[in-house]
Amino acid sequence: xxxxxxxxxxxxxxxxxxxxxxxxxxxxxxxxxxxxxxxxxxxxxxxxxxxxxxxxxxxxxxxxxxxxxxxxxxxxxxxxxxxxxxxxxxxxxxxxxxxxxxxxxxxxxxxxxxxxxxxxxxxxxxxxxxxxxxxxxxxxxxxxxxxxxxxxxxxxxxxxxxxxxxxxxxxxxxxxxxxxxxxxxxxxxxxxxxxxxxxxxxxxxxxxxxxxxxxxxxxxxxxxxxxxxxxxxxxxxxxxxxxxxxxxxxxxxxxxxxxxxxxxxxxxxxxxxxxxxxxxxxxxxxxxxxxxxxxxxxxxxxxxxxxxxxxxxxxxxxxxxxxxxxxxxxxxxxxxxxxxxxxxxxxxxxxxxxxxxxxxxxxxxxxxxxxxxxxxxxxxxxxxxxxxxxxxxxxxxxxxxxxxxxxxxxxxxxxxxxxxxxxxxxxxxxxxxxxxxxxxxxxxxxxxxxxxxxxxxxxxxxxxxxxxxxxxxxxxxxxxxxxxxxxxxxxxxxxxxxxxxxxxxxxxxxxxxx
Numbered sequence: 001x002x003x004x005x006x007x008x009x010x011x012x013x014x015x016x017x018x019x020x021x022x023x024x025x026x027x028x029x030x031x032x033x034x035x036x037x038x039x040x041x042x043x044x045x046x047x048x049x050x051x052x053x054x055x056x057x058x059x060x061x062x063x064x065x066x067x068x069x070x071x072x073x074x075x076x077x078x079x080x081x082x083x084x085x086x087x088x089x090x091x092x093x094x095x096x097x098x099x100x101x102x103x104x105x106x107x108x109x110x111x112x113x114x115x116x117x118x119x120x121x122x123x124x125x126x127x128x129x130x131x132x133x134x135x136x137x138x139x140x141x142x143x144x145x146x147x148x149x150x151x152x153x154x155x156x157x158x159x160x161x162x163x164x165x166x167x168x169x170x171x172x173x174x175x176x177x178x179x180x181x182x183x184x185x186x187x188x189x190x191x192x193x194x195x196x197x198x199x200x201x202x203x204x205x206x207x208x209x210x211x212x213x214x215x216x217x218x219x220x221x222x223x224x225x226x227x228x229x230x231x232x233x234x235x236x237x238x239x240x241x242x243x244x245x246x247x248x249x250x251x252x253x254x255x256x257x258x259x260x261x262x263x264x265x266x267x268x269x270x271x272x273x274x275x276x277x278x279x280x281x282x283x284x285x286x287x288x289x290x291x292x293x294x295x296x297x298x299x300x301x302x303x304x305x306x307x308x309x310x311x312x313x314x315x316x317x318x319x320x321x322x323x324x325x326x327x328x329x330x331x332x333x334x335x336x337x338x339x340x341x342x343x344x345x346x347x348x349x350x351x352x353x354x355x356x357x358x359x360x361x362x363x364x365x366x367x368x369x370x371x372x373x374x375x376x377x378x379x380x381x382x383x384x385x386x387x388x389x390x391x392x393x394x395x396x397x398x399x400x401x402x403x404x405x406x407x408x409x410x411x412x413x414x415x416x417x418x419x420x421x422x423x424x425x426x427x428x429x430x431x432x433x434x435x436x437x438x439x440x441x442x443x444x445x446x447x448x449x450x451x452x453x454x455x456x457x458x459x460x461x462x463x464x465x466x467x468x469x470x471x472x473x474x475x476x477x478x479x480x481x482x483x484x485x486x487x488x489x490x491x492x493x494x495x496x497x498x499x500x501x502x503x504x505x506x507x508x509x510x511x512x513x514x
Contacts, residue, residue: 377393
């Protein structure tokens with residue numbers, strides 16, 4: 001942003017030589033031009049609520065945007081990382097939350113480089129898609145055989161799907177250019193319209209099934225290939241919105257990666273890099289307060305009340321960024337004495353159960369008469385009321401040493417995704433033997449439904465909400481995009497830089513500047 005910030009008056013060194021009335025006149029003119037006279041000074045303290053990928057990247061971008069002098073406090077009631085977490089099985093840690101990152105996730109790639117983290121070697125086993133009676137598709141270790149199988153079953157739909165996803169990704173990548181030039185958006189609808197115009201807005205308000213049928217994909221391809229990917233990534237079918245469906249399809253791409261040691265290391269690294277103070281506590285309420293200034297007049301601040309290990313406490317902030325879902329099961333924050341009252345969001349989050357099992361898979365459950373012929377490491381499932389799992393797959397520990405990828409029929413750690421906890425009878429169906437079971441039940445992402453409306457970014461004058469972007473699509477990179485947008489938006493609104501917010505035709509404007 002450069003060394004000069006809006007709100008500093010060029011030629012300030014000449015003030016001593018100017019008559020006092022002229023100084024007052026210049027000051028009043030400058031205040032009128034800024035449109036935010038009471039906020040011309042830099043903010044003193046900013047609160048970020050939530051230390052997941054959204055909150056920690058927000059702290060990082062706030063530090064970059066507002067500079068070194070502002071105090072940034074990050075509140076977290078649990079552990080740093082939020083929904084990025086690991087679970088220990090047989091003495092090794094495995095990803096239990098967000099686990100894959102796309103090679104075009106430029107913010108995440110920047111974080112990895114900036115924090116000195118590394119990416120383990122990528123090793124993927126063979127995939128099968130099971131409909132409850134048989135496999136409708138089984139991957140071969142021979143690439144050409146897979147191509148021929150896909151062409152035989154689905155014609156050119158798989159190739160067209162790659163082109164469809166790439167077109168959406170190309171448009172989404174515009175956000176990085178906008179943000180590198182410090183542009184921001186005051187609503188999710190405005191952001192998505194700036195990326196993909198009416199096409200993106202329509203995708204947000206049309207089911208994936210409708211979107212793909214309109215694009216000419218066959219019902220067979222949607223049912224047998226697209227639905228299983230939605231189930232493993234979002235625990236839902238093709239009735240989710242078209243945009244989150246496209247994001248989910250990128251999760252079937254090659255070149256996906258994760259962070260060695262666990263993706264949650266990105267969060268702790270960003271927190272450290274931001275020089276923010278971590279406050280371990282549960283935020284209870286936020287209230288607007290008016291305080292007198294020593295120089296005369298008053299200033300509006302936000303009082304954040306929270307419970308910590310040492311008891312109830314409060315603190316005052318100029319700006320508040322909320323980076324945790326405003327859902328009563330996840331963060332029961334109340335907004336007190338706001339007129340008009342602040343919006344409360346009741347949309348529910350989707351429960352996902354991840355069960356980690358160290359054992360041997362029962363190949364006969366999936367129709368294999370001879371277990372020695374079973375070589376699949378990942379099984380996705382089609383929607384079928386008789387199927388009690390979304391997927392099952394071999395997973396490697398986050399340290400990912402060379403001997404960690406076991407053969408599918410040997411003892412291995414399997415991750416099973418399901419809607420409900422697995423019963424003992426279901427475990428005995430899936431596994432011929434097992435010696436260790438760990439379960440993680442969590443509210444992973446929104447339960448998508450139409451009509452799709454994203455919650456507002458601006459909840460109050462200087463209260464910003466990051467997690468509304470999840471209603472377009474929930475992913476680590478989406479949270480990072482929302483975090484940078486909120487950091488830029490809060491900066492521009494603090495200093496009255498309205499020409500950097502919600503600008504029309506940004507894509508064409510920036511193209512002509514090159």
